[in-house]
Amino acid sequence: MPAQVNNADESLEVAVVGGGIIGLAVTCGLVHRGIRVKLYEQAQAFGAVGAGIAFTACAQKCMELLNPAILRAFWDAGAVPLSSAAGSGDPNDYLRWVDGYNRHEGHESHWQKPLYEVNAGAKGFVAVRRDEFANNLIKLLPESAFELRKRLVDITDEDDVYRKRLVFSDGTSALADAVIGCDGIKSKVRELILGTDNPASYPTYTHVAAYRTVIPMEVAIKILGERKAKTFNNHVGPGANLLHYAVSNQSLVNITAFVTDPEEWPDHQKLTADDGSREELENVFAKYNPTLVDLISVLPDKIGKWAIFDLGEYPVPAFNKGQIVLAGDAAHASAPQHGAGAGIGMEDALCIVVLLDALRQSIREGRVKGAAGRSDAVAKAFVAFDAVRRTRCQWFVNSSRRITELHQQKDWGVPGKLLKAETCFEEIKDRSHKIWFFDYHGMLEDAISHFKSALSN
Amino acid sequence: MPAQVNNADESLEVAVVGGGIIGLAVTCGLVHRGIRVKLYEQAQAFGAVGAGIAFTACAQKCMELLNPAILRAFWDAGAVPLSSAAGSGDPNDYLRWVDGYNRHEGHESHWQKPLYEVNAGAKGFVAVRRDEFANNLIKLLPESAFELRKRLVDITDEDDVYRKRLVFSDGTSALADAVIGCDGIKSKVRELILGTDNPASYPTYTHVAAYRTVIPMEVAIKILGERKAKTFNNHVGPGANLLHYAVSNQSLVNITAFVTDPEEWPDHQKLTADDGSREELENVFAKYNPTLVDLISVLPDKIGKWAIFDLGEYPVPAFNKGQIVLAGDAAHASAPQHGAGAGIGMEDALCIVVLLDALRQSIREGRVKGAAGRSDAVAKAFVAFDAVRRTRCQWFVNSSRRITELHQQKDWGVPGKLLKAETCFEEIKDRSHKIWFFDYHGMLEDAISHFKSALSN
Numbered sequence: 001m002p003a004q005v006n007n008a009d010e011s012l013e014v015a016v017v018g019g020g021i022i023g024l025a026v027t028c029g030l031v032h033r034g035i036r037v038k039l040y041e042q043a044q045a046f047g048a049v050g051a052g053i054a055f056t057a058c059a060q061k062c063m064e065l066l067n068p069a070i071l072r073a074f075w076d077a078g079a080v081p082l083s084s085a086a087g088s089g090d091p092n093d094y095l096r097w098v099d100g101y102n103r104h105e106g107h108e109s110h111w112q113k114p115l116y117e118v119n120a121g122a123k124g125f126v127a128v129r130r131d132e133f134a135n136n137l138i139k140l141l142p143e144s145a146f147e148l149r150k151r152l153v154d155i156t157d158e159d160d161v162y163r164k165r166l167v168f169s170d171g172t173s174a175l176a177d178a179v180i181g182c183d184g185i186k187s188k189v190r191e192l193i194l195g196t197d198n199p200a201s202y203p204t205y206t207h208v209a210a211y212r213t214v215i216p217m218e219v220a221i222k223i224l225g226e227r228k229a230k231t232f233n234n235h236v237g238p239g240a241n242l243l244h245y246a247v248s249n250q251s252l253v254n255i256t257a258f259v260t261d262p263e264e265w266p267d268h269q270k271l272t273a274d275d276g277s278r279e280e281l282e283n284v285f286a287k288y289n290p291t292l293v294d295l296i297s298v299l300p301d302k303i304g305k306w307a308i309f310d311l312g313e314y315p316v317p318a319f320n321k322g323q324i325v326l327a328g329d330a331a332h333a334s335a336p337q338h339g340a341g342a343g344i345g346m347e348d349a350l351c352i353v354v355l356l357d358a359l360r361q362s363i364r365e366g367r368v369k370g371a372a373g374r375s376d377a378v379a380k381a382f383v384a385f386d387a388v389r390r391t392r393c394q395w396f397v398n399s400s401r402r403i404t405e406l407h408q409q410k411d412w413g414v415p416g417k418l419l420k421a422e423t424c425f426e427e428i429k430d431r432s433h434k435i436w437f438f439d440y441h442g443m444l445e446d447a448i449s450h451f452k453s454a455l456s457n
Numbered sequence: 458m459p460a461q462v463n464n465a466d467e468s469l470e471v472a473v474v475g476g477g478i479i480g481l482a483v484t485c486g487l488v489h490r491g492i493r494v495k496l497y498e499q500a501q502a503f504g505a506v507g508a509g510i511a512f513t514a515c516a517q518k519c520m521e522l523l524n525p526a527i528l529r530a531f532w533d534a535g536a537v538p539l540s541s542a543a544g545s546g547d548p549n550d551y552l553r554w555v556d557g558y559n560r561h562e563g564h565e566s567h568w569q570k571p572l573y574e575v576n577a578g579a580k581g582f583v584a585v586r587r588d589e590f591a592n593n594l595i596k597l598l599p600e601s602a603f604e605l606r607k608r609l610v611d612i613t614d615e616d617d618v619y620r621k622r623l624v625f626s627d628g629t630s631a632l633a634d635a636v637i638g639c640d641g642i643k644s645k646v647r648e649l650i651l652g653t654d655n656p657a658s659y660p661t662y663t664h665v666a667a668y669r670t671v672i673p674m675e676v677a678i679k680i681l682g683e684r685k686a687k688t689f690n691n692h693v694g695p696g697a698n699l700l701h702y703a704v705s706n707q708s709l710v711n712i713t714a715f716v717t718d719p720e721e722w723p724d725h726q727k728l729t730a731d732d733g734s735r736e737e738l739e740n741v742f743a744k745y746n747p748t749l750v751d752l753i754s755v756l757p758d759k760i761g762k763w764a765i766f767d768l769g770e771y772p773v774p775a776f777n778k779g780q781i782v783l784a785g786d787a788a789h790a791s792a793p794q795h796g797a798g799a800g801i802g803m804e805d806a807l808c809i810v811v812l813l814d815a816l817r818q819s820i821r822e823g824r825v826k827g828a829a830g831r832s833d834a835v836a837k838a839f840v841a842f843d844a845v846r847r848t849r850c851q852w853f854v855n856s857s858r859r860i861t862e863l864h865q866q867k868d869w870g871v872p873g874k875l876l877k878a879e880t881c882f883e884e885i886k887d888r889s890h891k892i893w894f895f896d897y898h899g900m901l902e903d904a905i906s907h908f909k910s911a912l913s914n
Binding site: 312317398423 | 772
């Protein structure tokens with residue numbers, strides 16, 4: 001059987017660490033291309049947490065290029081355009097911003113000034129429940145492509161076979177030519193490649209807490225009016241902002257409030273708090289426009305509260321180290337104010353899969369030979385990934401912080417400064433466009449060209 | 458002679474207030490199109506102050522479209538690409554950023570880490586002495602096109618002729634269908650249209666002071682090395698940054714230091730200080746990289762010091778009011794960190810001139826009739842100007858403040874935060890590109906389309 005073992009194509013073996021959306025998407029993309037891959041998930045079952053995530057048209061194209069079945073899985077999971085006004089005949093998704101703070105002369109007290117809107121295009125901003133999308137992605141994988149209850153504790157070198165050994169907490173281990181860390185904001189892979197002494201191994205608190213809950217649509221309509229209740233609206237104000245959009249076939253309205261918090265977060269291991277309450281939000285929004293005061297008054301007593309941590313304070317110096325690479329939140333966890341973090345991760349997934357496909361092609365064509373050649377080529381593919389992705393991804397982390405600042409400018413609370421505060425929207429539009437209308441084809445061309453040029457040296 | 462008076466073409470008369478670069482460019486553009494114009498300048502002679510100003514390739518195209526003679530006047534005034542490395546064979550201009558603060562391990566103490574560069578293209582960033590450029594522009598004007606010693610004190614209505622009356626401090630006055638305020642950061646026209654009670658009538662201190670001086674090239678080379686001395690370099694650091702570029706046929710190096718200043722500026726009427734000194738800069742830059750310490754040690758004892766004021770704190774609510782419009786610094790005075798303020802003003806100039814040309818065409822074609830029709834059409838042209846220009850210009854004011862923040866991040870002074878600080882350059886590149894690679898054709902099309910649609914209503 002040595003001939004079979006030496007079959008160059010069969011012999012490239014990829015390990016994916018972490019079974020969240022990005023880990024699943026990478027695995028589906030590799031399976032689709034017939035590349036041998038195994039996904040290792042620490043939990044007993046796949047069960048993505050978190051309510052909803054949104055994907056732009058660009059992220060949807062990346063899904064399709066990864067594997068057309070991913071895009072079908074997305075729509076089959078009940079994905080819905082986030083903000084196309086039902087029945088309006090306009091097929092486009094809009095993000096809208098309204099003045100959440102001030103009362104305006106010549107209007108009744110609940111009137112809110114519309115501030116800005118950005119058109120994301122048809123199906124340009126589509127939300128899905130994270131767990132339902134993940135469940136559909138798992139169905140795309142053969143059983144041989146994943147293992148559960150595998151908590152990574154170390155990655156070691158196996159010099160004789162030029163492979164990395166993944167060591168799990170249950171005492172088992174596995175070999176792979178390439179390791180892709182998709183293990184999220186608290187990534188173990190990141191800690192292993194950067195070291196426990198490096199502050200870039202760990203996320204830090206952005207001093208913003210997010211409160212999330214849902215209310216029935218009919219309650220929301222009474223307070224917000226039908227048009228506002230059924231579309232995406234971001235209510236901005238000094239030190240806090242609140243956004244909402246319809247979910248569950250427009251029967252519910254998902255509400256998220258972001259509140260700046262000067263305190264330290266008590267426990268870096270536990271990013272959710274059990275004590276989030278309506279009362280906290282009532283205090284934060286007490287002086288806001290009466291519409292928000294009314295909206296908060298109908299929220300449940302207890303409200304889920306999350307600490308927003310990110311990798312902005314100590315950016316990861318490189319997304320790659322030899323045959324290991326980081327993708328998604330593991331590489332660039334960010335605050336959720338752009339609503340596009342998962343989409344940026346989908347760009348990562350596409351880029352890695354296309355690079356590994358090019359590598360497999362080079363093996364087939366005999367330009368990459370033997371285990372040592374394969375190991376070297378994997379490292380070069382991941383250098384190319386870092387070269388084309390890191391700048392954009394770390395820009396995105398910074399931009400998410402910046403958007404929070406703009407949404408929560410203190411000037412929103414000073415009537416004489418409202419004009420000044422409003423001049424921020426040109427920047428918000430530019431930042432949104434940079435995310436939404438990304439040239440993913442150009443990214444793939446750059447990555448392949450970078451990789452091929454490294455291979456030929 | 459009534460037939461002549463009714464000659465629609467002859468009867469459009471434009472007044473330009475202020476004989477700086479933008480006022481002169483607007484006037485040259487109107488003269489070129491045979492539109493009757495008079496420029497009113499308060500000084501006894503044209504004599505623009507300020508050392509150098511830079512124009513991007515985009516701004517140069519705007520000059521050419523205004524009047525090809527403007528572009529020739531620009532080059533004839535000794536304009537030179539700001540940063541094409543002499544003798545390198547590379548025709549492109551680059552802006553470069555270097556670490557002005559830290560010493561770097563493994564390098565001698567004067568070594569400065571190159572941080573980033575942006576390619577502005579061939580002749581993409583070209584500097585000229587403001588006074589020499591202005592002198593050449595004046596030569597393009599017939600004597601009948603300007604009057605000196607005309608300090609504007611009021612603009613009043615002349616309802617019977619549907620014109621505005623400009624009232625000067627010498628007791629004289631003049632009539633015009635359209636008034637263009639190009640009277641700079643302390644614009645009287647702005648004060649007149651907004652009112653003395655409106656804070657937007659006046660610029661405010663950005664809490665940054667600029668120190669400007671020149672040193673001989675040979676002195677600069679000894680400290681900076683030849684390549685750095687002959688090109689544009691911006692040395693960034695916490696709370697202050699210093700930039701320099703070669704001028705006067707590379708015989709001198711122009712140095713500007715920007716220093717954040719928490720104090721109030723003593724006198725809002727006097728934006729230059731007589732007491733700027735090398736000693737002040739020695740204190741500010743004491744802990745910076747030894748290269749900067751050495752550079753500052755060779756500066757003259759007394760150094761020109763300017764307060765940077767802008768219109769960012771209270772943005773002008775509209776650039777137009779009836780038959781009056783603001784352009785250039787009068788509309789959007791900004792901090793000079795982008796080095797592109799005059800270029801943005803050149804876009805204004807082109808937009809106004811093309812709109813007034815379209816208006817003149819409408820008069821010729823009989824679609825605008827009589828003095829009342831003309832007055833109404835001028836106001837509509839200026840509404841169109843405000844619609845296509847204000848967002849970009851006020852973005853530019855904010856962006857200039859933001860660039861200052863990025864250049865002077867406190868993180869530059871914390872070695873463990875250097876990687877974080879460096880992630881700012883993707884944003885700096887995006888902002889530079891938005892300024893440099895502006896779609897001025899699209900702007901003109903939007904302006905004309907806006908104007909024609911207003912005319913036909």
